[in-house]
Structures are given as structure tokens and as C-alpha cells.
Amino acid sequence: MRHERGHFPGVFALVNGLAKEGKLTAEQERFRRANNDWYDAAYPTPDASVYDPERNPGAVAWFRTTATHLVERVPGYLEILAAHGVECQEVRSADPGRVVYKDDVQVVVVPPPSGAGAVPTGA
Template identity: 30%
Template sequence: MSATLLRYVAADPERESDRPEGVFAAAYDILHRDVSPAYLQAEIRKTLDWFVRELPIPDRFVSSRKAHRADTGLCWFKSDSVDCIRNVRYLVHLVVECGIPVREIRTNSPGYVIYEDDHQVVAKPTADTPR
């Protein structure tokens, strides 16, 4: 894969897992907890709704069709998907405003590609995939 791919990972101190979660999971957690200011929750909801309308939902997140396999792929944005990048960076800003740090990860090698469209890639990470 030649294009740069971007992923946004949150380190939510409220989560019990030490495994980082994507910025979308963090945003939905913020809405579920209902402890952030109403204006931030409204902006998060509006931004998430944009993604629901505009970004295709991948039809695969695992590399195997066997139900017992847990090879869940990681989702990456293509750097040339300008509208998606602009909106996800705004979502990152909102999540950070709610007290959850978020970092951007870049790669050209996301691992074994499970799904791809014009805006995103879902890939099973390898040992070399940044997380």
C-alpha cells in the first residue's frame, strides 16, 4: 500500500483495559457516560452522525469467517480522504476536550488488508504494525 494511512487512538483513563481504543469508541463512551458538557455531547453526536451518513460501514472486520477467531482488524483512514480526515480531527478535538488524550498513528503498512474503500482500510495488524 503506497498511501499513508491514519488512525486515531484514545487512552481513556476510565477504561479498565490497558489496550488503546479507537477515537470512535471513545466518543461513544463519552455519550454513554453522559458526564461531559451538553454542548460537547451535541457536537460529538453531530460529528458521529456525519460519519454514519457519509462513511461506508466495512462489511468485514475479521480475516477469518470462523466464529471463534478473534482477528479483529484495525480501521485506518486514507490520508487523501479529505472530508473524513477533517471530521475525524474535529472529533479528536472534542474527545480531547472531554479529557481523553488521543494520538495520531501513521503507517504505509497496516498489515493484511481485509476491507478497503475510497476512504478507509481495515487490516489485520502484523507485529510491525504501529498501534
């Protein structure tokens, strides 16, 4: 299912959506809250203007491959999604789109039309 901004949501948005709908168990909610807080402290949050739908339609954030410390916590989110029957796919790309923001651990890009350049690599 596409996000309201026109792209496919990432694992954080998917798990946060389950939480918003009240579908997480107490243990899953504790994991989500603790890890979301950890991520909020672990790397910079780009200014919201990079997601402006007129200037940067469909802008999405990607972790850089060197941000292994950030990727290490993703399996817990994947376990929650699997427990709720939410399918997802890992996507990697050397050229995910036009870069509108970057820092040491992430880039925010406007994807090319129809997602050209993004390569699914598994669940």
C-alpha cells in the first residue's frame, strides 16, 4: 500500500501505523517506543521542508550502507510486521533518486518516475 505522499512506506511507518491502529501487543509497543526513541536520538532529523510535496514530491529517507549501527535494529521491526501479516521488501539502490538532503547516515531523495533504480533485495 502506498503512503499518502505517494511512495511505499518503510518499516518504521508500517509499524507506527499498526501502533496508531492499536494493533500492537504491549511487548511490541514497548519495543517500538524504546527503539523509536533510540533512533530519534541516534541521527539527525531533516528539516520537514525536505518532504514538501510541491518541491520534493514523494521524498523518502534511505539509510546509507555505512550506517550499520542503524540497520542493526531493523529486524525487530520486521518481526512485528511478520507477526501482523504485513509483507515488506528490503530495497537497495546505488541511485535511489535526486538527493534533497544528506548527512553521515542517511539521504532523503525524490525517487525517479516509477521507482527506476531501486532494486528489491528480499523481505
